[in-house]
Amino acid sequence: MKRIVTDAGKPGWHNKRLKKFIGKQFGRLTIVDWDHDVYYTESRVAYWRCKCCCGNEVIVAQSSLTAGLTKSCGCLRHDVAIESHTTHGMSYTRLYRVYKSMCNRCYNPNVKRFKDYGGRGITVCDEWLDKDTGFQAFYNWAIKTGYIEPPRDVKVNDITLDRKDVNGPYSPDNCRWIGMIEQQNNRRDNHIFHIKGERLTISQVYKKYNLSPSYISDRIHYGWCDDAIIYAILHPELGLRMKNGGYVDKDGFTVLIPRS
DSSP states (O other): OEEEEOOOOSOTHHHHHHHHHTTOEETTEEEEEEEEEEEESSOEEEEEEEEETTSOEEEEEHHHHHTTSOOSSSHHHHHHHHHHTOSSSOTTSHHHHHHHHHHHHHHOTTSTTGGGTGGGTOOBOHHHHOTTTHHHHHHHHHHHTTOOOOOTTOOOOSEEEEESSTTSOBOTTTEEEEEHHHHHHHOTTOOEEEETTEEEEHHHHHHHHTOOTHHHHHHHHTTOOHHHHHHHHHOGGGOOEEETTEEEOTTSOBOOOOOO
């Protein structure tokens, strides 16, 4: 015998349960609200309304979520089926991983960096997003623009997909292949230093002045101003350090930092 309850009544325990589960993610599903309970003779099963990352809403038993039996509205099974039956024969290549990563960053809210891409309106052009021909179009563009697929057992990190306009879409006219260092220099959140008339990113400063990777980041972390960092780079003989909100040399004498 079972009894379905769709009204929580006076809650206590029910409110605690709502706070515990609403907002939790299980695979592609995020719990948005309680829907109903099903009472059996000796047990109760809660059913939750969940929103899938593809936009669909489904009602799922709590036990199916926590046991990992249900991870999406059904789109995950669909995607896996498509990938397992793909005809381009490149599912295990680096280029295909680049392609899937590009799409996920723009359209999957569960991806770590979604907020920096899809979350701020970055999209993939229709030509590359087409579910039937998208990867083939992306592959053709990649080969045409100089991409070379490495052997499967070789890990390659020095060439990456980059957008010329960081606020523009992933599309043939806005994308290119560049080295990792160059991509870091093109990031919209990069820290820029103006030294002797040059506009340099952190990685460019490291390279130009032969500094250790932590030289600038450590000083930024401890509150150094940019002018002080630049002055320390240009005058390493001073042994500049921070003290009581100001700057002193290696002998403890106060150093007045000129504005660059």
